[in-house]
């Protein structure tokens with residue numbers, strides 16, 4: 001993983017660690033993000049945006065279905081971060097064995113959560129290496145009252161044995177980003193057949 005003084009300052013902009021689930025054509029998946037941002041200050045216009053790298057399995061499920069579910073997590077969920085955020089759903093069903101049910105708009109809603117938000121995509125922005133999805137919240141599922149999981153807390157408390165894999169994934173993502181900085185003229189135009 002590469003860093004410098006400016007990047008350490010940029011790291012202050014990360015939001016809580018969340019789990020994002022998705023579903024398309026009978027396939028479900030989950031990933032981890034620290035890029036979910038509230039995108040409206042009106043309670044009658046509840047919106048969030050997430051930034052998802054294009055090479056993730058979740059990216060295509062979200063792009064094709066036009067929906068995603070964001071879960072606020074608590075500090076007792078480090079193992080979930082390892083299960084969903086260290087390997088790809090393209091290699092196997094990551095949600096098997098993780099208790100969940102299907103929510104109001106057909107998305108997996110994890111049982112263990114501080115809260116879950118099911119969102120419908122309303123717009124996207126291409127960044128070259130990623131898509132920024134803007135979603136409107138269609139359903140809210142409250143959960144456990146507990147301290148939210150944040151990136152600094154995760155980095156300070158993740159088991160030492162995970163660090164080499166985490167750093168290698170980070171480095172691979174940095175390499176892919178640096179190879180795909182050219183913004184594409186590509187915009188989401190609606191869900192594909194689900």
Ligand SMILES: Cc1cc2nc3c(=O)[nH]c(=O)nc-3n(C[C@H](O)[C@H](O)[C@H](O)COP(=O)(O)O)c2cc1C
Pocket residue numbers: 017029030031032033034035051052053055056057058059081084085086087088089090151154
């Ligand atoms: C703490 C943490 C934060 C992450 N933040 C992001 C993020 O903001 N955007 C992103 O695209 N991937 C992020 N990732 C990486 C994905 O969660 C990870 O690569 C995942 O395995 C992708 O799964 P998929 O291929 O099944 O979709 C993060 C991973 C971790 C552990």
